[in-house]
Amino acid sequence: MDDRSLAALGFADVPAARPLTYPGRPVTAPTLLIGGELWDLEPAPGRLGTWPAGGPSREPLDALLTRLGQAPTGERHPVIAVGSNASPAQLHHKLTRPDRPAVVPMVPVEVDGIAVGCSAHIGRYGYVASAPYTAPGTRTPLVVSWLDAAQLRAVDATEHPNYRRILLPGADFPMVLPSGERLGGGYLYVGVRGVLVSPDATATATPLPGGGDQSALLTRLLAASRRLRALLGPDPHTWVSRAGADPTIRKEGSQVFQDEGWALPQPAFLRYLEDETTGPAEPRGYDVLSALR
Template sequence: MTDRTLKTLGFADVPAQQPLTYPGRPITHPTLLTTGELWDLTPAPGRLGTWTVNPRPDDNEAPAEPLDTVLTQLGHPPTPHRHPVIAVGSNASPAQLHHKLSRPGHPATVPMVPVDVHGIAVGCSAHIGRYGYVASAPYTAPGARTPLVISWLDAEQLAAVDATEYPNYRRVLLPGSQYPMVMPSGERLRGAYLYVGERGVLMSPDGTERPLPGGGDQSALLTRLLAGSPRLRALLGPDPRAWVTRAGGDPAVRSAGTRIFQEEGWALPQPDLLRCPEDGQPGGPGRAKSYDALSFPE
Protein backbone atom coordinates (compact mmCIF):
# COMPACT_ATOMS: atom_id res chain seq x y z
CA MET A 1 0.00 0.00 0.00
CA THR A 2 1.31 3.45 -0.95
CA ASP A 3 0.88 6.14 1.69
CA ARG A 4 0.00 9.38 -0.10
CA THR A 5 -0.78 11.49 2.97
CA LEU A 6 0.63 15.01 3.16
CA LYS A 7 2.76 14.20 6.19
CA THR A 8 4.30 11.08 4.67
CA LEU A 9 5.11 12.93 1.45
CA GLY A 10 6.90 15.70 3.34
CA PHE A 11 4.18 18.35 3.36
CA ALA A 12 3.56 18.46 7.10
CA ASP A 13 4.34 22.14 7.75
CA VAL A 14 1.34 24.48 7.70
CA PRO A 15 2.48 28.13 7.68
CA ALA A 16 -0.76 29.26 9.34
CA GLN A 17 0.23 27.13 12.33
CA GLN A 18 4.02 27.46 12.05
CA PRO A 19 4.61 30.97 10.69
CA LEU A 20 8.36 30.68 10.27
CA THR A 21 7.85 27.84 7.77
CA TYR A 22 6.16 30.27 5.36
CA PRO A 23 5.59 29.85 2.42
CA GLY A 24 5.55 26.11 3.02
CA ARG A 25 6.54 23.43 0.56
CA PRO A 26 4.91 23.87 -2.87
CA ILE A 27 3.92 21.12 -5.24
CA THR A 28 6.31 20.60 -8.14
CA HIS A 29 4.24 18.34 -10.39
CA PRO A 30 0.53 18.12 -11.25
CA THR A 31 -1.40 16.80 -8.28
CA LEU A 32 -4.92 16.24 -7.03
CA LEU A 33 -5.17 17.24 -3.38
CA THR A 34 -7.97 15.22 -1.81
CA THR A 35 -8.78 13.69 1.59
CA GLY A 36 -5.46 14.98 2.92
CA GLU A 37 -3.58 13.04 0.25
CA LEU A 38 -1.79 13.89 -2.99
CA TRP A 39 -2.74 11.84 -6.03
CA ASP A 40 -0.51 12.08 -9.08
CA LEU A 41 -2.09 13.82 -12.04
CA THR A 42 -0.74 12.91 -15.48
CA PRO A 43 -0.92 15.60 -18.20
CA ALA A 44 -2.49 14.71 -21.52
CA PRO A 45 -3.07 16.69 -24.71
CA GLY A 46 -6.14 18.84 -24.34
CA ARG A 47 -8.02 20.24 -21.38
CA LEU A 48 -7.21 19.66 -17.72
CA GLY A 49 -10.27 17.49 -17.19
CA THR A 50 -8.90 14.88 -19.60
CA TRP A 51 -5.67 14.45 -17.65
CA THR A 52 -5.59 11.15 -15.83
CA VAL A 53 -5.40 10.26 -12.16
CA ASN A 54 -5.39 6.96 -10.33
CA PRO A 55 -8.46 7.08 -8.04
CA ARG A 56 -6.96 4.23 -6.01
CA PRO A 57 -3.42 5.38 -5.21
CA ASP A 58 -2.97 2.39 -2.90
CA ASP A 59 -3.24 0.14 -5.97
CA ASN A 60 -0.59 0.77 -8.60
CA GLU A 61 -2.37 -1.62 -10.95
CA ALA A 62 -5.67 0.28 -10.88
CA PRO A 63 -6.55 1.93 -14.20
CA ALA A 64 -6.18 5.70 -14.41
CA GLU A 65 -9.30 7.73 -15.10
CA PRO A 66 -9.92 11.26 -16.43
CA LEU A 67 -9.72 13.93 -13.75
CA ASP A 68 -13.26 15.16 -14.38
CA THR A 69 -14.58 11.62 -13.93
CA VAL A 70 -12.75 11.25 -10.63
CA LEU A 71 -13.92 14.64 -9.35
CA THR A 72 -17.52 13.75 -10.19
CA GLN A 73 -17.20 10.35 -8.51
CA LEU A 74 -15.89 12.08 -5.39
CA GLY A 75 -18.91 14.39 -5.41
CA HIS A 76 -17.06 17.57 -6.40
CA PRO A 77 -17.45 19.99 -9.33
CA PRO A 78 -15.46 19.03 -12.45
CA THR A 79 -12.84 21.35 -13.88
CA PRO A 80 -15.07 23.31 -16.33
CA HIS A 81 -16.89 24.78 -13.32
CA ARG A 82 -13.76 25.61 -11.34
CA HIS A 83 -11.73 28.81 -11.27
CA PRO A 84 -7.96 28.89 -11.99
CA VAL A 85 -6.14 30.82 -9.25
CA ILE A 86 -2.41 31.52 -9.37
CA ALA A 87 -0.51 31.11 -6.10
CA VAL A 88 2.64 33.12 -5.42
CA GLY A 89 2.93 32.23 -1.73
CA SER A 90 1.59 29.64 0.68
CA ASN A 91 -1.44 28.77 -1.46
CA ALA A 92 1.03 26.76 -3.56
CA SER A 93 1.54 24.53 -0.52
CA PRO A 94 -1.00 21.69 -0.39
CA ALA A 95 -0.68 21.61 3.40
CA GLN A 96 -1.70 25.27 3.68
CA LEU A 97 -4.50 24.86 1.14
CA HIS A 98 -5.79 21.77 2.95
CA HIS A 99 -5.77 23.76 6.19
CA LYS A 100 -7.60 26.73 4.66
CA LEU A 101 -10.26 24.84 2.75
CA SER A 102 -11.06 21.71 4.75
CA ARG A 103 -13.94 21.49 7.21
CA PRO A 104 -14.67 18.70 9.70
CA GLY A 105 -15.74 15.73 7.64
CA HIS A 106 -15.16 17.61 4.38
CA PRO A 107 -11.49 17.61 3.37
CA ALA A 108 -10.58 19.82 0.44
CA THR A 109 -10.33 18.45 -3.09
CA VAL A 110 -8.31 20.68 -5.43
CA PRO A 111 -6.36 20.04 -8.65
CA MET A 112 -2.98 21.82 -8.39
CA VAL A 113 -0.74 22.33 -11.41
CA PRO A 114 2.69 23.99 -11.82
CA VAL A 115 2.47 26.58 -14.59
CA ASP A 116 5.04 28.90 -16.16
CA VAL A 117 3.76 32.48 -15.94
CA HIS A 118 5.47 35.16 -18.01
CA GLY A 119 5.94 38.76 -16.89
CA ILE A 120 5.32 38.11 -13.18
CA ALA A 121 7.80 37.58 -10.34
CA VAL A 122 7.43 37.00 -6.60
CA GLY A 123 8.18 39.68 -4.02
CA CYS A 124 7.24 40.36 -0.40
CA SER A 125 3.94 42.04 0.37
CA ALA A 126 4.32 45.37 2.16
CA HIS A 127 2.17 44.27 5.08
CA ILE A 128 2.30 41.86 8.02
CA GLY A 129 -0.22 39.05 7.70
CA ARG A 130 -2.62 37.69 10.29
CA TYR A 131 -0.29 34.85 11.29
CA GLY A 132 2.62 37.21 11.84
CA TYR A 133 4.67 36.46 8.76
CA VAL A 134 5.46 38.69 5.79
CA ALA A 135 3.72 36.97 2.91
CA SER A 136 4.58 36.92 -0.77
CA ALA A 137 3.00 39.15 -3.40
CA PRO A 138 3.42 39.39 -7.18
CA TYR A 139 5.01 42.19 -9.13
CA THR A 140 5.42 42.88 -12.83
CA ALA A 141 8.75 41.74 -14.27
CA PRO A 142 8.98 42.04 -18.07
CA GLY A 143 10.92 39.12 -19.50
CA ALA A 144 10.51 36.94 -16.41
CA ARG A 145 9.27 33.38 -16.70
CA THR A 146 8.29 32.21 -13.24
CA PRO A 147 7.18 28.70 -12.24
CA LEU A 148 4.07 29.16 -10.11
CA VAL A 149 1.15 26.94 -9.11
CA ILE A 150 -2.43 27.24 -10.30
CA SER A 151 -5.17 25.70 -8.17
CA TRP A 152 -8.58 25.01 -9.67
CA LEU A 153 -11.05 26.10 -6.98
CA ASP A 154 -14.79 25.60 -6.90
CA ALA A 155 -17.03 28.55 -6.00
CA GLU A 156 -17.11 27.75 -2.29
CA GLN A 157 -13.35 27.30 -2.14
CA LEU A 158 -12.76 30.55 -4.00
CA ALA A 159 -14.91 32.39 -1.46
CA ALA A 160 -12.97 30.76 1.38
CA VAL A 161 -9.61 31.80 -0.06
CA ASP A 162 -10.93 35.31 -0.71
CA ALA A 163 -11.78 35.53 2.99
CA THR A 164 -8.17 34.75 3.92
CA GLU A 165 -6.71 37.28 1.46
CA TYR A 166 -8.90 40.37 1.85
CA PRO A 167 -8.39 43.22 2.64
CA ASN A 168 -4.62 42.99 2.15
CA TYR A 169 -4.91 41.55 -1.35
CA ARG A 170 -7.18 42.18 -4.30
CA ARG A 171 -8.13 39.33 -6.62
CA VAL A 172 -7.68 40.38 -10.23
CA LEU A 173 -8.01 38.54 -13.51
CA LEU A 174 -4.56 38.31 -15.05
CA PRO A 175 -4.92 38.32 -18.86
CA GLY A 176 -3.01 35.63 -20.70
CA SER A 177 -2.53 37.99 -23.64
CA GLN A 178 -0.23 40.19 -21.53
CA TYR A 179 1.08 37.57 -19.12
CA PRO A 180 1.25 34.25 -20.99
CA MET A 181 0.69 31.17 -18.83
CA VAL A 182 1.48 27.72 -20.16
CA MET A 183 0.29 24.41 -18.73
CA PRO A 184 2.51 21.29 -18.69
CA SER A 185 0.33 19.94 -21.52
CA GLY A 186 1.19 22.99 -23.63
CA GLU A 187 -2.26 24.53 -23.22
CA ARG A 188 -2.21 28.31 -22.95
CA LEU A 189 -4.75 29.91 -20.67
CA ARG A 190 -6.65 33.05 -21.64
CA GLY A 191 -6.37 34.18 -18.03
CA ALA A 192 -6.28 33.20 -14.38
CA TYR A 193 -6.97 34.91 -11.08
CA LEU A 194 -4.15 36.42 -9.04
CA TYR A 195 -4.10 38.02 -5.58
CA VAL A 196 -2.26 41.35 -5.79
CA GLY A 197 -0.97 43.16 -2.70
CA GLU A 198 -2.96 46.31 -1.99
CA ARG A 199 0.11 47.96 -0.45
CA GLY A 200 2.60 46.87 -3.07
CA VAL A 201 5.80 44.92 -2.46
CA LEU A 202 8.83 45.59 -0.29
CA MET A 203 12.20 46.82 -1.42
CA SER A 204 15.21 45.85 0.66
CA PRO A 205 15.93 48.14 3.63
CA ASP A 206 19.19 49.32 2.05
CA GLY A 207 17.48 49.97 -1.29
CA THR A 208 19.70 47.61 -3.27
CA GLU A 209 16.90 45.20 -4.22
CA ARG A 210 13.82 46.73 -5.77
CA PRO A 211 11.73 44.66 -5.19
CA LEU A 212 13.02 42.35 -2.48
CA PRO A 213 12.62 38.74 -3.68
CA GLY A 214 9.92 36.75 -1.92
CA GLY A 215 9.25 33.10 -1.30
CA GLY A 216 12.50 32.39 0.54
CA ASP A 217 13.40 31.69 4.15
CA GLN A 218 11.02 33.62 6.42
CA SER A 219 13.44 33.84 9.34
CA ALA A 220 16.14 35.32 7.11
CA LEU A 221 13.67 37.86 5.72
CA LEU A 222 12.46 39.00 9.14
CA THR A 223 16.04 39.21 10.42
CA ARG A 224 16.92 41.47 7.50
CA LEU A 225 13.91 43.71 8.06
CA LEU A 226 14.63 43.98 11.79
CA ALA A 227 18.23 44.96 11.06
CA GLY A 228 17.04 47.73 8.75
CA SER A 229 14.72 49.57 11.14
CA PRO A 230 15.16 50.52 14.81
CA ARG A 231 11.40 51.10 14.96
CA LEU A 232 10.69 47.54 13.82
CA ARG A 233 13.20 46.18 16.34
CA ALA A 234 11.47 48.09 19.13
CA LEU A 235 8.06 46.82 18.03
CA LEU A 236 8.80 43.26 16.95
CA GLY A 237 12.38 42.38 17.94
CA PRO A 238 14.75 41.07 18.84
CA ASP A 239 14.37 38.07 16.52
CA PRO A 240 12.01 36.34 14.06
CA ARG A 241 10.41 34.17 16.74
CA ALA A 242 9.49 37.26 18.75
CA TRP A 243 8.22 38.93 15.56
CA VAL A 244 5.72 36.23 14.61
CA THR A 245 4.62 35.73 18.21
CA ARG A 246 3.84 39.40 18.76
CA ALA A 247 2.44 40.13 15.32
CA GLY A 248 0.40 36.93 15.18
CA GLY A 249 -1.23 37.69 18.50
CA ASP A 250 -2.15 41.35 18.12
CA PRO A 251 -3.81 43.08 15.13
CA ALA A 252 -2.65 46.47 16.43
CA VAL A 253 0.97 45.30 16.30
CA ARG A 254 0.48 44.07 12.74
CA SER A 255 -1.01 47.40 11.73
CA ALA A 256 1.83 49.32 13.38
CA GLY A 257 4.45 47.17 11.65
CA THR A 258 2.74 47.58 8.29
CA ARG A 259 2.67 51.33 8.83
CA ILE A 260 6.40 51.31 9.54
CA PHE A 261 7.03 49.62 6.17
CA GLN A 262 5.30 52.56 4.50
CA GLU A 263 6.97 55.23 6.63
CA GLU A 264 10.42 53.73 6.06
CA GLY A 265 9.77 54.12 2.32
CA TRP A 266 10.12 50.42 1.61
CA ALA A 267 6.79 49.89 -0.22
CA LEU A 268 6.75 49.77 -4.03
CA PRO A 269 3.23 50.09 -5.53
CA GLN A 270 2.13 47.76 -8.32
CA PRO A 271 -0.35 49.89 -10.27
CA ASP A 272 -0.20 47.78 -13.45
CA LEU A 273 -1.46 44.70 -11.63
CA LEU A 274 -4.07 46.62 -9.67
CA ARG A 275 -5.47 47.89 -12.97
CA CYS A 276 -6.32 44.35 -14.09
CA PRO A 277 -10.08 43.61 -14.13
CA GLU A 278 -11.79 42.63 -10.89
CA ASP A 279 -14.80 40.62 -11.99
CA GLY A 280 -16.50 38.35 -9.48
CA GLN A 281 -15.27 40.16 -6.38
CA PRO A 282 -16.79 39.46 -2.94
CA GLY A 283 -19.93 41.54 -2.59
CA GLY A 284 -19.60 42.84 -6.14
CA PRO A 285 -21.60 42.25 -9.30
CA GLY A 286 -21.04 39.32 -11.62
CA ARG A 287 -19.47 35.94 -11.09
CA ALA A 288 -15.87 34.82 -11.25
CA LYS A 289 -14.96 33.34 -14.61
CA SER A 290 -14.62 29.58 -14.86
CA TYR A 291 -11.89 27.51 -16.49
CA ASP A 292 -14.28 27.03 -19.42
CA ALA A 293 -14.48 30.79 -19.94
CA LEU A 294 -10.71 31.20 -19.59
CA SER A 295 -9.71 28.47 -22.05
CA PHE A 296 -9.20 28.78 -25.77
CA PRO A 297 -11.63 26.72 -27.86
CA GLU A 298 -10.23 23.33 -28.76
Protein backbone atom coordinates in the same frame (compact mmCIF):
# COMPACT_ATOMS: atom_id res chain seq x y z
CA MET B 1 -0.84 0.89 -1.37
CA ASP B 2 1.60 3.77 -1.01
CA ASP B 3 0.98 6.28 1.77
CA ARG B 4 -0.16 9.41 -0.08
CA SER B 5 -0.76 11.51 3.04
CA LEU B 6 0.66 15.03 3.18
CA ALA B 7 2.87 14.10 6.11
CA ALA B 8 4.29 11.01 4.40
CA LEU B 9 5.09 13.00 1.27
CA GLY B 10 6.88 15.76 3.18
CA PHE B 11 4.12 18.39 3.19
CA ALA B 12 3.39 18.40 6.92
CA ASP B 13 4.25 22.04 7.69
CA VAL B 14 1.29 24.44 7.68
CA PRO B 15 2.46 28.08 7.67
CA ALA B 16 -0.70 29.18 9.49
CA ALA B 17 0.37 26.97 12.40
CA ARG B 18 4.14 27.40 12.04
CA PRO B 19 4.70 30.91 10.66
CA LEU B 20 8.44 30.63 10.13
CA THR B 21 7.84 27.79 7.64
CA TYR B 22 6.05 30.25 5.32
CA PRO B 23 5.35 29.85 2.41
CA GLY B 24 5.34 26.10 2.97
CA ARG B 25 6.36 23.47 0.47
CA PRO B 26 4.72 23.94 -2.96
CA VAL B 27 3.78 21.17 -5.33
CA THR B 28 6.27 20.72 -8.15
CA ALA B 29 4.25 18.32 -10.32
CA PRO B 30 0.56 18.15 -11.27
CA THR B 31 -1.39 16.70 -8.38
CA LEU B 32 -4.86 16.34 -6.92
CA LEU B 33 -5.25 17.36 -3.29
CA ILE B 34 -7.95 15.07 -1.97
CA GLY B 35 -8.59 15.32 1.72
CA GLY B 36 -5.21 14.96 3.36
CA GLU B 37 -3.66 13.08 0.45
CA LEU B 38 -1.98 13.92 -2.85
CA TRP B 39 -2.80 11.93 -5.97
CA ASP B 40 -0.84 12.21 -9.19
CA LEU B 41 -2.14 13.95 -12.30
CA GLU B 42 -0.61 13.05 -15.64
CA PRO B 43 -0.24 15.96 -18.11
CA ALA B 44 -1.81 15.17 -21.48
CA PRO B 45 -2.83 17.15 -24.56
CA GLY B 46 -6.20 18.84 -24.15
CA ARG B 47 -8.18 20.20 -21.26
CA LEU B 48 -7.26 19.57 -17.66
CA GLY B 49 -10.39 17.49 -17.09
CA THR B 50 -9.14 14.84 -19.51
CA TRP B 51 -5.81 14.29 -17.75
CA PRO B 52 -5.44 10.81 -16.17
CA ALA B 53 -5.73 11.01 -12.40
CA GLY B 54 -5.98 9.06 -9.19
CA GLY B 55 -5.02 5.47 -8.49
CA PRO B 56 -4.44 2.42 -10.71
CA SER B 57 -7.52 3.07 -12.85
CA ARG B 58 -6.04 6.39 -14.10
CA GLU B 59 -9.50 7.66 -14.99
CA PRO B 60 -9.90 11.18 -16.45
CA LEU B 61 -9.83 13.89 -13.80
CA ASP B 62 -13.38 15.10 -14.50
CA ALA B 63 -14.72 11.55 -14.25
CA LEU B 64 -12.96 11.11 -10.90
CA LEU B 65 -14.23 14.43 -9.56
CA THR B 66 -17.78 13.60 -10.61
CA ARG B 67 -17.58 10.17 -9.00
CA LEU B 68 -16.45 11.83 -5.77
CA GLY B 69 -19.37 14.26 -5.87
CA GLN B 70 -17.10 17.23 -6.62
CA ALA B 71 -17.35 20.00 -9.21
CA PRO B 72 -15.62 19.12 -12.50
CA THR B 73 -12.86 21.36 -13.82
CA GLY B 74 -15.23 23.23 -16.14
CA GLU B 75 -17.07 24.55 -13.07
CA ARG B 76 -13.90 25.55 -11.24
CA HIS B 77 -11.85 28.74 -11.17
CA PRO B 78 -8.09 28.79 -11.89
CA VAL B 79 -6.26 30.67 -9.12
CA ILE B 80 -2.56 31.50 -9.45
CA ALA B 81 -0.62 31.15 -6.19
CA VAL B 82 2.48 33.22 -5.43
CA GLY B 83 2.71 32.31 -1.73
CA SER B 84 1.35 29.70 0.66
CA ASN B 85 -1.65 28.86 -1.54
CA ALA B 86 0.84 26.81 -3.58
CA SER B 87 1.31 24.61 -0.50
CA PRO B 88 -1.19 21.72 -0.36
CA ALA B 89 -0.85 21.69 3.43
CA GLN B 90 -1.91 25.34 3.66
CA LEU B 91 -4.79 24.83 1.21
CA HIS B 92 -5.91 21.77 3.15
CA HIS B 93 -5.87 23.90 6.31
CA LYS B 94 -7.83 26.73 4.68
CA LEU B 95 -10.45 24.68 2.86
CA THR B 96 -11.13 21.48 4.78
CA ARG B 97 -14.28 21.38 6.89
CA PRO B 98 -15.52 18.48 9.06
CA ASP B 99 -18.12 17.53 6.45
CA ARG B 100 -16.18 18.67 3.37
CA PRO B 101 -12.62 17.51 2.71
CA ALA B 102 -10.71 19.72 0.30
CA VAL B 103 -10.46 18.36 -3.26
CA VAL B 104 -8.34 20.62 -5.48
CA PRO B 105 -6.36 20.03 -8.68
CA MET B 106 -2.98 21.81 -8.34
CA VAL B 107 -0.75 22.28 -11.39
CA PRO B 108 2.65 24.00 -11.80
CA VAL B 109 2.42 26.67 -14.51
CA GLU B 110 5.03 28.92 -16.09
CA VAL B 111 3.75 32.53 -16.04
CA ASP B 112 5.32 35.32 -18.08
CA GLY B 113 5.56 38.89 -16.81
CA ILE B 114 5.05 38.16 -13.12
CA ALA B 115 7.61 37.76 -10.32
CA VAL B 116 7.23 37.03 -6.61
CA GLY B 117 8.00 39.68 -4.02
CA CYS B 118 7.01 40.37 -0.42
CA SER B 119 3.77 42.12 0.45
CA ALA B 120 4.29 45.40 2.31
CA HIS B 121 2.24 44.25 5.29
CA ILE B 122 2.43 41.79 8.17
CA GLY B 123 -0.09 38.97 7.85
CA ARG B 124 -2.50 37.64 10.47
CA TYR B 125 -0.16 34.80 11.48
CA GLY B 126 2.78 37.15 11.94
CA TYR B 127 4.75 36.41 8.79
CA VAL B 128 5.48 38.67 5.83
CA ALA B 129 3.63 37.01 2.99
CA SER B 130 4.45 36.95 -0.71
CA ALA B 131 2.83 39.18 -3.32
CA PRO B 132 3.23 39.42 -7.09
CA TYR B 133 4.74 42.28 -9.03
CA THR B 134 4.95 42.92 -12.73
CA ALA B 135 8.25 41.94 -14.30
CA PRO B 136 8.27 42.11 -18.12
CA GLY B 137 10.53 39.54 -19.68
CA THR B 138 10.46 37.29 -16.62
CA ARG B 139 9.06 33.75 -16.62
CA THR B 140 8.20 32.42 -13.16
CA PRO B 141 7.18 28.90 -12.11
CA LEU B 142 3.98 29.21 -10.06
CA VAL B 143 1.10 26.91 -9.10
CA VAL B 144 -2.49 27.16 -10.30
CA SER B 145 -5.24 25.60 -8.20
CA TRP B 146 -8.69 24.95 -9.68
CA LEU B 147 -11.17 25.96 -6.95
CA ASP B 148 -14.91 25.42 -6.88
CA ALA B 149 -17.19 28.35 -5.98
CA ALA B 150 -17.25 27.62 -2.24
CA GLN B 151 -13.48 27.16 -2.11
CA LEU B 152 -12.93 30.44 -3.96
CA ARG B 153 -15.09 32.28 -1.42
CA ALA B 154 -13.16 30.63 1.43
CA VAL B 155 -9.78 31.69 0.00
CA ASP B 156 -11.12 35.19 -0.65
CA ALA B 157 -11.94 35.43 3.05
CA THR B 158 -8.37 34.52 4.02
CA GLU B 159 -6.87 37.11 1.65
CA HIS B 160 -9.11 40.06 2.58
CA PRO B 161 -8.33 42.91 3.27
CA ASN B 162 -4.66 42.76 2.37
CA TYR B 163 -5.11 41.41 -1.16
CA ARG B 164 -7.44 42.06 -4.06
CA ARG B 165 -8.38 39.35 -6.52
CA ILE B 166 -7.89 40.29 -10.16
CA LEU B 167 -8.49 38.37 -13.35
CA LEU B 168 -5.16 38.09 -15.15
CA PRO B 169 -5.53 37.42 -18.90
CA GLY B 170 -3.30 34.90 -20.58
CA ALA B 171 -3.06 37.19 -23.60
CA ASP B 172 -1.08 39.71 -21.51
CA PHE B 173 0.66 37.23 -19.20
CA PRO B 174 1.17 33.94 -21.05
CA MET B 175 0.65 30.88 -18.84
CA VAL B 176 2.01 27.52 -19.97
CA LEU B 177 0.97 24.19 -18.43
CA PRO B 178 3.27 21.14 -18.15
CA SER B 179 1.49 19.70 -21.20
CA GLY B 180 2.88 22.62 -23.23
CA GLU B 181 -0.56 24.15 -23.71
CA ARG B 182 -1.67 27.63 -22.73
CA LEU B 183 -4.12 28.72 -20.09
CA GLY B 184 -6.52 31.47 -21.11
CA GLY B 185 -6.18 33.31 -17.80
CA GLY B 186 -6.56 32.98 -14.06
CA TYR B 187 -7.28 34.80 -10.86
CA LEU B 188 -4.38 36.39 -8.97
CA TYR B 189 -4.31 37.95 -5.50
CA VAL B 190 -2.35 41.22 -5.55
CA GLY B 191 -1.20 43.12 -2.47
CA VAL B 192 -3.08 46.35 -1.76
CA ARG B 193 0.03 47.90 -0.18
CA GLY B 194 2.46 46.98 -2.93
CA VAL B 195 5.66 45.00 -2.43
CA LEU B 196 8.69 45.56 -0.24
CA VAL B 197 11.86 46.89 -1.78
CA SER B 198 15.32 46.11 -0.54
CA PRO B 199 15.84 48.12 2.67
CA ASP B 200 19.47 48.77 1.75
CA ALA B 201 18.81 49.88 -1.83
CA THR B 202 20.40 53.24 -2.57
CA ALA B 203 19.54 54.19 -6.14
CA THR B 204 16.85 51.88 -7.51
CA ALA B 205 13.77 50.41 -5.85
CA THR B 206 14.53 46.71 -6.16
CA PRO B 207 11.75 44.39 -4.92
CA LEU B 208 12.78 41.94 -2.26
CA PRO B 209 12.38 38.39 -3.55
CA GLY B 210 9.52 36.51 -1.94
CA GLY B 211 8.96 32.85 -1.26
CA GLY B 212 12.29 32.28 0.44
CA ASP B 213 13.38 31.66 4.01
CA GLN B 214 11.05 33.61 6.31
CA SER B 215 13.53 33.78 9.18
CA ALA B 216 16.18 35.29 6.91
CA LEU B 217 13.70 37.85 5.61
CA LEU B 218 12.58 38.96 9.07
CA THR B 219 16.18 39.12 10.29
CA ARG B 220 17.06 41.41 7.39
CA LEU B 221 14.10 43.70 8.06
CA LEU B 222 14.86 43.87 11.77
CA ALA B 223 18.47 44.81 11.06
CA ALA B 224 17.36 47.64 8.78
CA SER B 225 14.90 49.38 11.11
CA ARG B 226 15.27 50.51 14.71
CA ARG B 227 11.49 50.89 14.95
CA LEU B 228 10.90 47.31 13.87
CA ARG B 229 13.45 46.05 16.40
CA ALA B 230 11.68 47.96 19.17
CA LEU B 231 8.27 46.68 18.08
CA LEU B 232 9.00 43.11 16.98
CA GLY B 233 12.62 42.26 17.91
CA PRO B 234 15.03 40.96 18.71
CA ASP B 235 14.58 37.93 16.41
CA PRO B 236 12.18 36.24 13.98
CA HIS B 237 10.63 34.03 16.68
CA THR B 238 9.71 37.08 18.73
CA TRP B 239 8.44 38.83 15.58
CA VAL B 240 5.92 36.13 14.63
CA SER B 241 4.90 35.57 18.25
CA ARG B 242 4.12 39.23 18.89
CA ALA B 243 2.63 40.00 15.49
CA GLY B 244 0.54 36.84 15.37
CA ALA B 245 -1.02 37.62 18.74
CA ASP B 246 -1.86 41.30 18.29
CA PRO B 247 -3.52 42.98 15.28
CA THR B 248 -2.47 46.38 16.57
CA ILE B 249 1.18 45.37 16.39
CA ARG B 250 0.66 44.02 12.87
CA LYS B 251 -0.86 47.34 11.84
CA GLU B 252 1.99 49.31 13.42
CA GLY B 253 4.61 47.10 11.81
CA SER B 254 2.97 47.44 8.40
CA GLN B 255 2.98 51.21 8.84
CA VAL B 256 6.72 51.09 9.53
CA PHE B 257 7.19 49.57 6.07
CA GLN B 258 5.45 52.59 4.60
CA ASP B 259 7.28 55.10 6.77
CA GLU B 260 10.67 53.60 5.93
CA GLY B 261 9.89 54.04 2.24
CA TRP B 262 10.05 50.31 1.52
CA ALA B 263 6.60 49.92 -0.11
CA LEU B 264 6.56 49.88 -3.91
CA PRO B 265 3.03 50.23 -5.42
CA GLN B 266 1.99 48.03 -8.33
CA PRO B 267 -0.32 50.28 -10.39
CA ALA B 268 -0.01 48.08 -13.48
CA PHE B 269 -2.44 45.63 -11.85
CA LEU B 270 -5.18 48.26 -11.50
CA ARG B 271 -6.43 47.78 -15.05
CA TYR B 272 -7.37 44.20 -14.19
CA LEU B 273 -9.49 45.03 -11.15
CA GLU B 274 -13.09 43.94 -11.54
CA ASP B 275 -16.13 46.16 -11.10
CA GLU B 276 -17.11 45.74 -7.46
CA THR B 277 -20.63 47.02 -8.19
CA THR B 278 -21.37 44.06 -10.44
CA GLY B 279 -19.22 41.50 -8.66
CA PRO B 280 -16.35 39.40 -9.98
CA ALA B 281 -16.30 37.79 -13.37
CA GLU B 282 -16.77 34.06 -13.18
CA PRO B 283 -14.31 32.36 -15.54
CA ARG B 284 -15.76 28.89 -15.04
CA GLY B 285 -14.26 26.56 -17.58
CA TYR B 286 -11.48 29.13 -18.16
CA ASP B 287 -9.21 26.25 -18.99
CA VAL B 288 -6.70 25.32 -21.68
CA LEU B 289 -7.86 27.43 -24.62
CA SER B 290 -5.20 26.95 -27.25
CA ALA B 291 -2.13 24.88 -27.90
CA LEU B 292 1.16 26.70 -27.56
CA ARG B 293 2.47 27.24 -31.09
